[in-house]
Structure formats: structure tokens, C-alpha cells
Amino acid sequence: MRRRLRDNSLGLVFGGLFLVVLGLQALAGHADFNQRQLTEGLPPISLGRYVTSASFGADVAENWQSEYLQFFLYVVLTVFLIQKGSPESKAPGQSGLESDKEQKIGAYAEEQSPRWARTGGWRTRLYSNSLGFAMGVIFLGSWLAQSIAGAAAFNEERLGDQHDPVSWARYLTEPDFWNRTLQNWQSELLAVASFAILAIYLRQRGSPESKPVGTPHTATGIEG
């Protein structure tokens, strides 16, 4: 049991931290929402009502979509793009989908290879892109959720300001939707770009996200 926990500690710790931070976000968001309610002469709402509100939903989904967009782009673009010296990049000259032999699929699959890597045909093609596909689908689903919850939250504010509500389609053209979207995208893209470049020159001893400390700056695709 203890060994199992240790062998899965990365996923468990991040999953646990996610739940804790989501709970803290709910508490802070609830307090913020109620501050605005009181400012407008309206009564505070319960925490239960807040966590099922469009306001909370939009705040959560807008961050989810950008994170999954980041991973989707990172997974897919690192197939083709190179950053010389970065442990996150393949070595120059290796860009592309690589051969079946290098990818251990079809006739080159090993005994322990996943079944769909061995079968060939559409299953292997699908499985060969399943990570990027999953990230892309979750990104689109979260972005859709952001747009639906965001439209409802936006309309709640509009009614409070004595404006007519807008349709979901109209909301997609509103600055509020694109401001929420783009402010998250830019931060994710900055994080990826800076990580790919800083990892050329800086090290984190023992981390698989870093090159080993003594590895030259010019070495590409080597993880510690």
C-alpha cells in the first residue's frame, strides 16, 4: 500500500493539491461574489449556491481550457518544432513522426507494448495520437463550458447593470469572452516558451524535466 502510494505520488499529490486549491478558490470566489452583492445592496448567497453559479463555472473553466490548450500544443508541436539545447525538445534532425521502428509500433512492437500499438491499422493510428487528441478534446470541452457559463455570468452582470441580456452566439463576439480567453492563453504560452528556453541553461538536480546538472548547454533532448 505504502509502496503503491509512493509509486504514484506525483499524480496523487497533484490531484490532491488540485482539490484543495479548487476548494480555496470556491471560498475566495464566494467571499468576492458576496462583497459585490453587498456593494449593490443585495443579499449574500450561500456557498452551495455559489459553487453552482455561472460565475464560479466560468472562472474554473477558463483556466482549465487554457491549461489543456497548453498541453495540447506542447504535445503536438514538439513533434515538429525543435529548441536546440532544451530537454523538452528532440535533437535537431529528429523532428517529425519518426519511423515505426523508433516508435515501436506494428511489426516493431515489443512484448510489453500496448495492444493498440501492435494491432496496426486505425487502432494504432488513433493510439499513436491519443495523448494530443485527449488534450485537444478536453481543451475544446472546457472552452465550450467557459463560453456557456461565461455567457450566463455575463448576462447576470448585465441585468444587474440594467442592460438586456445577450445570446450565447452574441457572447462569443463580446470582449468579455475574448478577454477571459486570451489573458489565459498568453500566460500559458509565456510559461511554455520560458521553460523551453530556461531549461537550456538552468538545471534542477534530480528532475526529469531538467538536463543532468553537468550536461552541456548544447545537448538537446536529454532529461535527467
Next chain:
Amino acid sequence: MIRSVLAGVTALALLTACSPAGGREQAADEVAERLYAALGASDGRAACDLLAPDTAASVADDQPCAEAILDEDLPDQPGRVTRTAVYGQQAQVKLAGDTVFLAAFPGGWRVVAAGCTARGGGRPYDCELEG
């Protein structure tokens, strides 16, 4: 894993944006209609009971709300409800001859603004009665 994340995302959107508003819409309609029924019957006290506290305080500037509200320049014939929108803690009820804005309070919907006219140009409604 993917299925559960997708289910979570869908549930989040449905839970937050598509929660049943039918009952709340009807309740908002009824409050707007009761406001005008009270005004039609010159029952200022009943009309003021339907106002949000800040709106009632704003009406009762020089004289008690129950008297002052009867002097407000609100439509005599507001007509029937034509459209209702409910989002979270806010609602808008459009009648044939008026637009009423409401907010959710512990006892139900209360009127925040009434006698509202659209101004266009991205500006908010111009309301005779508001907090």
C-alpha cells in the same frame, strides 16, 4: 480518465449555466405583475413590499414609500409579460408597456428597477424607479 474529465466539464457547464430557471422565471413574472396590480389598486404598501430595500429607500426620499410610490411616473397600462430572463441572482421581466429588473432575496424576487426605457447605444435602461 478522459471520460470522467469530459463528464466533469459537461456537468460543470450544465450545473452552472443551465440549471432549471422555469420556476424562477414564473416567480419573477408574478412579482412584476403583483407590483402593477398593487399600483392599479392604489395599494402603495403592497407595492413597496415588493421593492428591494435600496429601491424602497430611494422612493421614500421625502415621504413614506407607500405614499411616494403612487406618485411615481410608472405606466398605467403595463400590459402582459412578453419575455423573462433569469440569470443567477438577477432577472428581467419585459411587459408590453414596461421593463422591470429584479434581484433574488431570501423571501423571493424583489423589484430593483421599474418604469425602464431602453436608451440604446450601449447605455443601460433609463428607469423611473431604481435604488
